[in-house]
Amino acid sequence: MTNLDEIDKSILRTIQSNGRISTLDLSESVGLSATPCGRRLKKLENEGVVCGYHALIDESKIGYGFSIFVSIQLDKQIDGTLKSFESAILLFPEVVDCWLMTGNRDYLMRIAVADLKEFEYFLTSKLTKVKGVASIESSIPVRQVKSGLARGV
Numbered sequence: 001m002t003n004l005d006e007i008d009k010s011i012l013r014t015i016q017s018n019g020r021i022s023t024l025d026l027s028e029s030v031g032l033s034a035t036p037c038g039r040r041l042k043k044l045e046n047e048g049v050v051c052g053y054h055a056l057i058d059e060s061k062i063g064y065g066f067s068i069f070v071s072i073q074l075d076k077q078i079d080g081t082l083k084s085f086e087s088a089i090l091l092f093p094e095v096v097d098c099w100l101m102t103g104n105r106d107y108l109m110r111i112a113v114a115d116l117k118e119f120e121y122f123l124t125s126k127l128t129k130v131k132g133v134a135s136i137e138s139s140i141p142v143r144q145v146k147s148g149l150a151r152g153v
Helices: 006-017 024-029 034-046 080-091 116-125
Strands: 068-074 097-102 106-112 131-140
Touching: 006 024, 006 034, 024 034, 068 080, 068 116, 080 097, 080 106, 106 116, 116 131
Parallel strands: none
Antiparallel strands: 068 106, 068 131, 097 106
């Protein structure tokens, strides 16, 4: 774990809310001159604390406003089955998030599609055909209560 001082934490909070901020504006925001601020940011990037910059896209505005959470239980929890399942899932653009889980299910995924008909097609034509899948349980969210990134530092 990287030791962060208050300036590092302030840099992270600032870029977390605005990843496109200029180094000059960032330095003013955290109370440091531009050159040392830039060095600190580069160090945070090099150490993997900052692992990328991404645009947050409103999925509904590009035709994928229907999310479904899907829990998967595999028939075997052995390395080969896990790897095979994960390789198959990587090929499905409908799967936007996938986690290996503890508990009574092996994977939890979030699927983003246009509507229920498209989900049905994904489910019946793709997901059920993945080798090793023993059971599938889906849940349709009613409303998102909170969304965010990693806890603020």
